[in-house]
Amino acid sequence: MTGAGDYSATDWAANWARALGLYDQKAGTTAVSRAWKTLKDLNLVESTRGEEGKAKITKLLEDGSGDPYRPPGKGDYYFQLPFWYWRDRLNEKLTPPGKAMLLIALDMRSDEFALVQDKISEWYGPSPESVRKGIDELVSHVVIYIARYEWFNTLRSKTGQTARPLYRFVLKYTPPGLKSAGPEPSAE
Template sequence: MELTESQMEDATAGDGAPDGPDQRRTIELFLEQSRRRNRTVPIRWSFLQHQGPGEGAPAPMQVLVTRKQERALELYLLLAAVTVSEKSGFAVTEWSTSWARALGIFDEKTGGAAVSRAWRALRELRVVETARGDGRRTKVTKLREDGTGARYEVPGTAAGDPYLQLPFAYWEEGLNTKLSLPGKAMLLIALSLQPDDFPLVHTRIHEWYGINKQTVAKGIQDLLEHKVITQSRTERYDTLRTKSGVGVRPLYRFAPPFFKR
């Protein structure tokens, strides 16, 4: 009897074959599937930042960082990369084992549970929806980044809709495994800043992104140690916090291949 494609995939999904794709290759397959020509992932600033100091609900990234839900953040970034088409409703249907391998988890039971918890965390933040897909796979739909549960639309088509672009180099250079969770959060924040030489002021980041100052400091150090950013120069600025009315702070810029676009 001839097997269908779904049946053939079922037959190999649980055989525990040791020669399956590793984490890096699995992510490559996801990124190849996206067919993004500019090799970047657009993410609205609203995923990172609430409305202003002390205003509104926390942004989704703030919640993920505060709760140390690094796997959920990783799945979200990869989902954002592969859900490209409005025709598909910005949804993708894949095996939980594939998502688990992308997280570096190869035990089917452990990986399935970890992926399920991550999707649940993202559902609670109202940035994704999940449903049963074909062949016992899970269909995941990307929603608007701000956590309102609104239908996703491509950013930048209207004025006042700012977004950053996360380069594929994030995965290709292994930053998904090298950086700590604070480093990943600061990478996304830094990608949203203009101009090319930008300050990373602990107090301001805490006020606007809801991330505590210790996490900010650790994230900046992580980016420096992995040569994602470099200190380009210092600048003088006016302030009431010093007796002289003048302060000095470092400015940073991205190192190749992580230039902002």
Template sequence: MATTSPSETSPVPSGTLPQQDTIRLLLERSARPNRAVPIRREFLQQGPKGAPAPGPLHDLVRRSRTRALDLYLLVSAVTSSRDFDVTEWAATWARSVGDHGEKSGQTTVSRAWKVLTDLKLIERRRGREGKTTVIKLREDGSGTPYTPPRSSGGDPYFPLPYEYWDHGLNESLSLPGKAMLLITLSQRKERFPLPQGRMPNWYGISADTAGRGLTELQDKGVLAHVDDERFATLSTRTGWASRPVYSLLAPFTPRGL
């Protein structure tokens, strides 16, 4: 996969609401009391524990669809009502991903919706007043209707805190950084290893991409390398090797731990 830098933003025309203010208003409208988005782990990884398979995230990373991921995370945050849909102007969504051009914004949003529709993560319908209605589907890409994840009954999920947007990580992180943030949040542990060599099989993300994302999260003060652990292996002469152990830093420390 080609190197992906943080999303480029277009200049903000006079009289147009800036990107972060647009996002703030969208998130306020969601009215989630805990200010966190529940996301099923199926978005990242599927299959049984012994034979995991990548979820839809790997398609977005492989195809370098940063803005599609940005819009998907925002849609996930704001569709919290009965029908899990949201109706908005394309210009609003375009501003939320930093494209303030009248024509380019329409194109950016239309392309992103198509990617998400093809992955069966959303449906689109024509809304009122020239707006578009976006309906969130289940995170596994099966195309089935969305239902809130349950805290019990084998429906694992993780929360994406609103601080992701509050702290501007949606702008400053590259696509590898965003992907690895979601993966680290899904660990739901205070400390965890993330062997880069396992990333292709576990999440469909190359070891190089994972390494860049982990380094970026550490540079941003989101993730810390807190220890190293030894493990048995046949890949070394001694039969032992070591790997880093990470921990998320506040406010991204898994809630409830």
């Protein structure tokens, strides 16, 4: 609805609520109002009264600067959720830790990547337990798999070396520009 023009949509709160599957008039409109307020406080949307008192919601730049939205251009860093995320209903199957780890893994922008719990906790904020749970979900839903183990030197080990898994996306979830190398796990 907001893919062009001034990147806005105008509608009644009750219609937004029904689009979210909230059919109770009062509770649905209250939930929508709270959600719009949160997004407005984060400088992600602008909210004004449109025609007939309907809410006019206008997208702002997703960096939280409050600047008007513009589509990504050459040199802008962004990523897309793979089509299969929706097709395989991962939006319903993954818990918040799984969804967070999917976004973090997509942000790695590498064919093979390590998901080091303490570093991810430090850089992105989730607890080490949430990181572990999210990784386990992505593996169990066959979104990523362990491609190989990488040995590295560390003082945390009696031997001075330890291994960590390097992950890859399963082919259908691989971001554009990256490759997934076989063999991939079976979906059994």
